[in-house]
Amino acid sequence: MRCSMALILSSCLVAAGPGFAVERVVFRHHDHQRQLQGRVVVEAQDGGLLFQTPDDALWAIEPDQLVRRTRDDAPFRLYSRDKLSQKLLAELPDGFDVLATAHYLICYNTSREYAQWCGSLFERLYLAFTNYWGRRGFHLSEPALPLVAIVFADQASYSRHTRPELGELANSIPGYYSLTTNRMTMLDLTGTSRAGRARGRSGGQAQINRILAQPEAERTVATIIHEATHQIAFNCGLHTRLSDCPMWFSEGIALYFETPDLTSAKGWKSIGAINRVHLAQFQDYLHRRSPDALAVLITDDKRFRDPNTSRDAYCEAWALTYYLMSRRSKEYVTYLRGLARKKPLVWDDAATRLAEFKQAFGEDLARLDSDFVKFMTTLR
Numbered sequence: 089m090r091c092s093m094a095l096i097l098s099s100c101l102v103a104a105g106p107g108f109a110v111e112r113v114v115f116r117h118h119d120h121q122r123q124l125q126g127r128v129v130v131e132a133q134d135g136g137l138l139f140q141t142p143d144d145a146l147w148a149i150e151p152d153q154l155v156r157r158t159r160d161d162a163p164f165r166l167y168s169r170d171k172l173s174q175k176l177l178a179e180l181p182d183g184f185d186v187l188a189t190a191h192y193l194i195c196y197n198t199s200r201e202y203a204q205w206c207g208s209l210f211e212r213l214y215l216a217f218t219n220y221w222g223r224r225g226f227h228l229s230e231p232a233l234p235l236v237a238i239v240f241a242d243q244a245s246y247s248r249h250t251r252p253e254l255g256e257l258a259n260s261i262p263g264y265y266s267l268t269t270n271r272m273t274m275l276d277l278t279g280t281s282r283a284g285r286a287r288g289r290s291g292g293q294a295q296i297n298r299i300l301a302q303p304e305a306e307r308t309v310a311t312i313i314h315e316a317t318h319q320i321a322f323n324c325g326l327h328t329r330l331s332d333c334p335m336w337f338s339e340g341i342a343l344y345f346e347t348p349d350l351t352s353a354k355g356w357k358s359i360g361a362i363n364r365v366h367l368a369q370f371q372d373y374l375h376r377r378s379p380d381a382l383a384v385l386i387t388d389d390k391r392f393r394d395p396n397t398s399r400d401a402y403c404e405a406w407a408l409t410y411y412l413m414s415r416r417s418k419e420y421v422t423y424l425r426g427l428a429r430k431k432p433l434v435w436d437d438a439a440t441r442l443a444e445f446k447q448a449f450g451e452d453l454a455r456l457d458s459d460f461v462k463f464m465t466t467l468r
Contacts, residue, residue: 127164198241228324331430340409369403387438423448
């Protein structure tokens with residue numbers, strides 16, 4: 089999951105007023121002025137804005153960037169499915185098409201078969217995800233707009249498109265979900281389009297299945313499911329975009345759902361299977377895990393962003409989520425409800441995060457940690 093917003097507004101925020109009238113803002117963006125039409129989601133007391141455009145992108149505009157702001161009486165409305173499709177194709181390079189499914193718009197310049205495979209995988213995940221939480225008493229909402237996935241056929245075009253957001257990571261991250269654009273962008277991980285052109289036709293389903301049946305495909309399929317899980321969670325009410333949702337929690341859920349099943353033509357068919365990659369990493373990490381590791385995981389996201397500690401942080405997030413889902417699921421849903429109500433751009437301090445966790449799971453953090461570690465060491 090990526091957030092391209094480099095600017096943080098003041099923590100003293102007020103909600104935007106009712107009515108959601110259309111506003112137009114002109115602001116300095118990099119080396120030029122940019123104009124947007126949309127609505128103010130949050131306004132800081134110092135004049136900074138969190139601004140939503142009709143494609144459901146979020147823009148953070150600091151006071152010294154704002155040039156002009158006007159408002160009219162027309163009501164703000166998100167784009168229709170057709171209008172959103174037109175906007176996406178206008179932004180993307182030539183050669184893209186759109187595949188519409190029940191909940192998604194998949195923009196692609198690879199084979200249609202691969203786009204259809206992605207659509208089937210996403211819809212299967214969407215149904216399983218919403219049913220999973222509904223059975224636990226947390227009923228999700230329908231997304232306000234179709235969920236957007238952009239699939240590039242080759243590394244060169246993918247890197248050109250994503251480098252403004254990812255920088256040099258564009259060459260090493262095969263897919264990501266952006267909190268600001270609300271889109272998932274990914275590379276065709278099978279190469280079916282290139283292989284198909286070499287034979288004079290597009291790569292077919294049989295070829296996709298053969299490629300995905302290879303052991304090395306496990307991590308690539310996991311990447312797709314992981315980012316798609318983030319997108320569903322942030323669009324159906326499980327999390328609020330740009331709120332203070334602890335990374336152990338948001339990443340833990342994506343990791344909990346990501347385990348692929350390469351014996352299935354769909355690439356995925358189960359929830360909560362033991363993630364062998366992260367289990368092995370966690371059990372290795374236990375030898376160097378500090379006594380205050382659980383408190384640090386809950387209260388501080390820095391380990392996820394540091395390449396020296398991120399692998400340990402991610403495996404611990406999966407392990408804690410797996411443990412809580414297995415042993416403390418009712419308390420977990422209670423904790424989830426509190427996090428789902430968090431407002432955008434309001435950041436909690438460490439004490440607040442820890443207090444909220446203890447309120448849901450109990451004051452004795454040392455006892456919980458001991459039970460957590462003992463439970464995880466029994467898994468095989």
